[in-house]
Amino acid sequence: MWVWLFLAPTVVLYGVFTVYPIVGSYWYSLLDWDGFTTTKTFVGLANYREVWHDPLFWQAFWHTLLFMLVTVPAQVILSLLAAILLNSPKMPLSRVFRTALFLPVATTTAIVGIVMQSIFDPANGPVNLFVQKLGFDGGINFLGSSHTSLWTAMAVYVWKWLGITLIYWLAALQTVPRDLYEAGSIDGAGPVQLFRHITVPLLKPFTIIITLLSLEASLHVFDLIQTMTGGGPFYSSEVLEIYIYRWAFGATVPRLGYASAAAVIFGLFVFVIGILQLLGVRAARRTGVGS
Amino acid sequence: MTSIARTAPDSARQRSRASRLLRRLPWWIAALLLAGGCFLWIYPFLWTIGASLKTAPEIFSDGLDVIPKSPVWVNYGRAWNDAHFGEYLRNTVIVTVATVIIVVVRSAMAGYVLGRYRFRGRRVVLVVLVATLLVPTGYTIIPVVDIAQRLHLLNSLTGMVIALSGGAHVALTLLYMGYFRRIPTELFESAQLDGAGFLTTFFRIMLPLATPVTASATLLTFLNTWNAFFLPLVFTFSRPDLRTVSVGMLAFSGEYSTDWPGMAAGAAISLAPVIILFFVLQRYFVEGIAGAVKN
Structure with a gap:
């Protein structure tokens, strides 16, 4: 009896606000429904057909994928380089550096996004003042041009979350026994050889896990993009979460069934990534040394 | 040498x-x-x-130079009063504190029974929890708003707290579960011999033992809730007075896009609590996050 009493808050809250929405989305996606207080009409798969034929949906899908394919390698590799330097006992001031690189992780993404609007402002933002000082007159409209807005958002994303992968890598590097390096250098191995023959093989399982954690995180960029560009200009930085939001809450006549259909497709995409993650973790366990 | x-x-x-x-x-x-x-x-x-x-x-x-010639403090007054950041900060504190308490307590309770007891339905609960570990807010937001509307929870801080507490905090439950499972059974047996009931055992003995888990659970939930944006945004569309700092910041930049000093002061007010907390508890932040990889 006590058991279920203790589980009750979790079962109820989680059931209502997580499990039901996941299942409910499927039902909602079959409805024509233009506002939370209006009536719903069953329309079958019509919403899916329409989503499927909307080029803006596929553009948002591509942006989501591109965002992942660019930011994940950049974030994982840059943070690994930083972690290797910071992990060395010979590195001066390593704690200060770690704190600085980790600081953006703790801050509110939405607020950082707004501040970044000013930082990248074409006329008075510090980035463009610096660009102009270097001799490029006129500056670059980082967030206001459809050629650069998505890329600027990617750069800010890497800036914001590098610290978290850095901590992952530092935790991973800590599991490599120090005497292995000492034994290696007594045998006459240089730093490059030590890295190749000791660090790389031992880090393999962690590499898989860290990459997958980063893949997963790169799908959740609503806060950053909504506050920095709102998906614009002309949908040029619109990712799937923004697309769903636009149809459900941003439009003058919301189309909740249509947005739900897009959400279900997005959910399936996340699910595929999740399966990949599961397989990856399995593979990591098999090659596993540390974990 | x-x-x-x-x-x-x-x-x-x-x-x-x-x-x-x-x-x-x-x-x-x-x-x-x-x-x-x-x-x-x-x-x-x-x-x-x-x-x-x-x-x-x-x-x-003189935008590149960081240090002001002579500091102007009125920006903070303007952000605090005219731009309502005082109010937003109060809302954020209320929502965050309430959500952290609910989430930590319910995760500890669920983790405790899942870690200590064998009962019918345990597997089902576990499978559902793990399966939904990675669900993004963008996916569930429409049904969440719909159900909040029907339960009359929309446009209130209470509703926001309840919806935020019901979101994905599965990792914390699993963390508690792992911790309680490792506590030796003798402790439970001796507690029972002393006549401690189920509730006494949990609140007097087990929960204090799990303080390290509670510390990192509190910290992570605090961070997630304080920084939340999507849910507070859609929950306060028709109630500007209930905005949290992250939503208020977006509204401010839409309304007064040229008031950069006010915007910066608002950002400083909103970020100060997390940044101070970060510097004080840096070690726990790092350990909490590193734990995700080590396990």
């Missing part, structure tokens, strides 16, 4: 010192590079603090 250097003649000792400096040189170059990178990492924050203490013309004429 040091013992050789000590017995060697002076010239040799000097040579070895020079060569040690030379060997250290790559590290100092690396440190310099890193320092440059770190400057880029903290510059936006320095710029924000600087801009919050400048007048608007000073930002526009």
Whole structure:
């Protein structure tokens, strides 16, 4: 009896606000429904057909994928380089550096996004003042041009979350026994050889896990993009979460069934990534040394 | 190596010192590079603090320079009162504190019974929890708003707290579960011999034992809730007075897009609590996050 009493808050809250929405989305996606207080009409798969034929949906899908394919390698590799330097006992001031690189992780993404609007402002933002000082007159409209807005958002994303992968890598590097390096250098191995023959093989399982954690995180960029560009200009930085939001809450006549259909497709995409993650973790366990 | 250097003649000792400096040189170059990178990492924050203490013309004429010529504090007054950041901060504190308490307590309770007891339905609960570990807010937001509407929870702080507490905090439940499972059974048996009931055992013995887990659970939930944006945004569309700082910041930048000093002051007010907390509890932040990889 006590058991279920203790589980009750979790079962109820989680059931209502997580499990039901996941299942409910499927039902909602079959409805024509233009506002939370209006009536719903069953329309079958019509919403899916329409989503499927909307080029803006596929553009948002591509942006989501591109965002992942660019930011994940950049974030994982840059943070690994930083972690290797910071992990060395010979590195001066390593704690200060770690704190600085980790600081953006703790801050509110939405607020950082707004501040970044000013930082990248074409006329008075510090980035463009610096660009102009270097001799490029006129500056670059980082967030206001459809050629650069998505890329600027990617750069800010890497800036914001590098610290978290850095901590992952530092935790991973800590599991490599120090005497292995000492034994290696007594045998006459240089730093490059030590890295190749000791660090790389031992880090393999962690590499898989860290990459997958980063893949997963790169799908959740609503806060950053909504506050920095709102998906614009002309949908040029619109990712799937923004697309769903636009149809459900941003439009003058919301189309909740249509947005739900897009959400279900997005959910399936996340699910595929999740399966990949599961397989990856399995593979990591098999090659596993540390974990 | 040091013992050789000590017995060697002076010239040799000097040579070895020079060569040690030379060997250290790559590290100092690396440190310099890193320092440059770190400057880029903290510059936006320095710029924000600087801009919050400048007048608007000073930002526009001298935007690169971080340090204001003479600090102007009125920006903070304007952000706090006219732009309602005082109110937003109060809302955020209320929502965060309430959500953290609910989430930590319910995760601890669920983790406790899932870790200690075998009962029918345990597997089902576990499978559902793990299966939904990675569900994004963008996916569930429409049904969440719909059900909140029907339960009359929309447009209230209570509703926001309830919806935020019901979101994905599965990792914490699993964390507690793992911890409680590792506690030796003898402890439970001796507690029962002393006549402690189910509730006494949990609140007097088990929960205090799990303090390290509670510490990192509290910290992570605090961070998630304080920084939440999507849910507070859609829950306050028709109630501007209930906005949290992240939503208020978006509204402010939409309304007064030219008031950069006010914007910067608002950002500084909103970020100060998390940044202070971060510096005080940095070690726990790092350990909590590192734990995700180690397990």
